[in-house]
Amino acid sequence: MRILVLIKQVPDSTTRIKIAAGGTDIDRTGVKLVVNPFDEFAIEQAVRLREARSDIEQITALTVGPAKAAEALRTALAVGCDDGIHIQDDAFAGFDELQTARLIATAVKDGGYDLILVGKQEIDLDSGHVGPAVAEFLDLPHVGTAVKFELAADGKSFTANRRVEGAEETVQVTLPAVVTCEKGLCEMRYPSLPNLMKAKKKPIKQVTAADVPDAASLFASVGGTKMADLQPPPSRPPGKVIPGEPEEAVKELVRLLREEAKAI
Amino acid sequence: MTDDILIFAEQRDNRIHPAALQLVTPARALADKTGGQVVACVVGDQIDTAAAAMNVAGVNRIITISNTSLAVYSATRYRTALVAAAEKVQPRVLLLPASFMGRDLSPRVAARLSAGLGTDVVELDLDGDGALEIHRPIYNGKASAKLTFARDRLAIATVRANTFPAPTDGGAAATESLAFTPGAGDDRITVKGIERAGGEVKDVAEADIIVAGGRALKNEQNFALLYKLAKELDAAVGASRAACDAGYQPHSRQVGLTGKTVTPKLYIAAGISGAIQHLAGMRGSKVIVNINTDPEAPLAQVADYTIQHDLFKVIPALTAEVRALKAQS
Numbered sequence: 001m002r003i004l005v006l007i008k009q010v011p012d013s014t015t016r017i018k019i020a021a022g023g024t025d026i027d028r029t030g031v032k033l034v035v036n037p038f039d040e041f042a043i044e045q046a047v048r049l050r051e052a053r054s055d056i057e058q059i060t061a062l063t064v065g066p067a068k069a070a071e072a073l074r075t076a077l078a079v080g081c082d083d084g085i086h087i088q089d090d091a092f093a094g095f096d097e098l099q100t101a102r103l104i105a106t107a108v109k110d111g112g113y114d115l116i117l118v119g120k121q122e123i124d125l126d127s128g129h130v131g132p133a134v135a136e137f138l139d140l141p142h143v144g145t146a147v148k149f150e151l152a153a154d155g156k157s158f159t160a161n162r163r164v165e166g167a168e169e170t171v172q173v174t175l176p177a178v179v180t181c182e183k184g185l186c187e188m189r190y191p192s193l194p195n196l197m198k199a200k201k202k203p204i205k206q207v208t209a210a211d212v213p214d215a216a217s218l219f220a221s222v223g224g225t226k227m228a229d230l231q232p233p234p235s236r237p238p239g240k241v242i243p244g245e246p247e248e249a250v251k252e253l254v255r256l257l258r259e260e261a262k263a264i
Numbered sequence: 265m266t267d268d269i270l271i272f273a274e275q276r277d278n279r280i281h282p283a284a285l286q287l288v289t290p291a292r293a294l295a296d297k298t299g300g301q302v303v304a305c306v307v308g309d310q311i312d313t314a315a316a317a318m319n320v321a322g323v324n325r326i327i328t329i330s331n332t333s334l335a336v337y338s339a340t341r342y343r344t345a346l347v348a349a350a351e352k353v354q355p356r357v358l359l360l361p362a363s364f365m366g367r368d369l370s371p372r373v374a375a376r377l378s379a380g381l382g383t384d385v386v387e388l389d390l391d392g393d394g395a396l397e398i399h400r401p402i403y404n405g406k407a408s409a410k411l412t413f414a415r416d417r418l419a420i421a422t423v424r425a426n427t428f429p430a431p432t433d434g435g436a437a438a439t440e441s442l443a444f445t446p447g448a449g450d451d452r453i454t455v456k457g458i459e460r461a462g463g464e465v466k467d468v469a470e471a472d473i474i475v476a477g478g479r480a481l482k483n484e485q486n487f488a489l490l491y492k493l494a495k496e497l498d499a500a501v502g503a504s505r506a507a508c509d510a511g512y513q514p515h516s517r518q519v520g521l522t523g524k525t526v527t528p529k530l531y532i533a534a535g536i537s538g539a540i541q542h543l544a545g546m547r548g549s550k551v552i553v554n555i556n557t558d559p560e561a562p563l564a565q566v567a568d569y570t571i572q573h574d575l576f577k578v579i580p581a582l583t584a585e586v587r588a589l590k591a592q593s
Binding site for chain 1: 337370380404417454516518524525534552559573581
């Protein structure tokens with residue numbers, strides 16, 4: 001069985017976001033970049049399958065991004081992936097999420113992957129398009145926001161649990177398939193120093209526009225959204241500190257919630 | 265392409281998702297500009313009550329796609345159904361709730377229909393050429409961006425819950441049914457079971473009111489205080505990452521980054537200092553109450569009302585006050 005893990009390099013979750021001049025991106029100066037936390041769950045899930053079974057032939061990590069994104073691939077390799085695919089080209093720089101999904105699908109369609117794991121969403125753009133869209137472009141079923149994953153003994157299907165509003169669904173899906181990973185599935189281990197060293201020797205295949213046949217026409221017909229006018233979040237009006245002892249303050253709070261805020 | 269606006273009217277068990285009703289407001293505003301109609305598509309098995317609710321919200325046309333194989337959500341079957349509705353209506357814009365279902369389904373539909381897609385949208389409009397432009401939070405709410413769509417293709421947006429009110433002045437929709445023709449390979453996903461999580465308590469992602477606690481609750485047992493208040497308010501109980509990591513509450517109740525982003529009408533935070541990741545997940549709430557002894561807690565910066573007292577005194581008093589209020593009315 002061959003597993004593909006899709007990862008993205010993103011600003012660390014504690015980053016204070018500043019908008020860059022021009023308003024089409026954030027100021028990336030000094031920003032710490034990490035593997036998208038939801039993609040970490042995907043990496044760990046793949047490695048745990050390898051540890052629990054004897055039929056995992058290959059775990060490949062794939063990313064689309066600039067040269068620096070290779071660091072994210074190295075992390076995946078240090079945790080236990082076998083090889084990497086790094087898709088990078090200036091021609092892909094303005095792609096939106098759906099175009100990126102199409103690019104990934106085009107690059108991996110002949111790779112013979114049985115299982116594609118990816119985080120449920122990326123913590124920079126927060127869209128979560130890539131997993132389900134890659135599944136659609138490859139005509140594969142997918143399970144979104146999985147919190148539990150069990151591969152059948154014969155390696156032909158799996159059951160997964162997914163959380164939806166107020167409920168947890170158990171679904172059974174035949175392979176090949178795509179699974180998007182939610183918090184609760186597993187936590188990624190820290191790569192050990194020896195494994196970090198070994199990761200440097202694992203192969204990373206470079207893919208550029210020249211490797212993608214008919215790149216221009218492929219991507220012209222889907223997605224194509226453009227992001228602009230980045231702004232800080234709308235500021236909230238200043239709040240009130242309600243004075244008095246707890247009992248009085250609570251009475252006043254309830255009055256304000258009813259009469260002023262009309263929230264209850 | 266017509267000038268119509270299509271709504272995916274999400275339902276489960278014949279109950280319309282409140283966010284689906286709210287979609288009628290922006291859909292109507294867009295249709296007024298395009299000169300088209302607002303069309304709702306309801307997908308499921310027994311869906312008469314859900315369709316009736318959409319009618320009340322004031323759409324022009326309702327398309328029902330009803331089939332026993334659609335009784336529960338499946339990404340492939342629902343994709344096939346919604347694509348069929350979109351091919352029939354040929355809308356300019358397709359709106360879905362930014363719910364689990366809407367966010368799971370929309371990328372597949374967009375990929376299949378060669379559309380553009382924007383997720384978790386809080387503002388929608390048409391530009392001078394009639395192309396959709398939207399605003400959406402990014403970086404977990406730490407920034408907001410404008411997204412513009414190509415005019416020559418379908419534009420799809422999932423809209424954040426509680427962003428728009430649900431109209432109630434409809435009732436004159438024309439209803440038609442569309443037969444469901446399963447696609448090849450749609451049966452590769454089988455739902456084996458659905459278990460309601462958390463018993464009778466609501467999920468944070470669907471509640472109008474959330475009562476959330478942090479590490480200051482000290483243990484799992486003390487969360488019972490919040491559940492009592494939540495019961496009086498018909499609210500969901502949420503928790504900070506610290507409280508979930510400490511095992512006080514399951515991760516399904518975590519609000520914030522790697523948890524859920526919530527936008528309820530009222531968010532009551534008890535003993536939550538407000539790490540940047542938590543603020544990102546709840547700052548879109550309409551009204552925020554902060555109960556914390558620490559006046560410097562970052563949550564105070566986004567709160568509308570703050571009570572600087574021990575939550576172990578405030579929460580029981582608040583529960584009693586709400587109960588007394590309900591007894592009066």
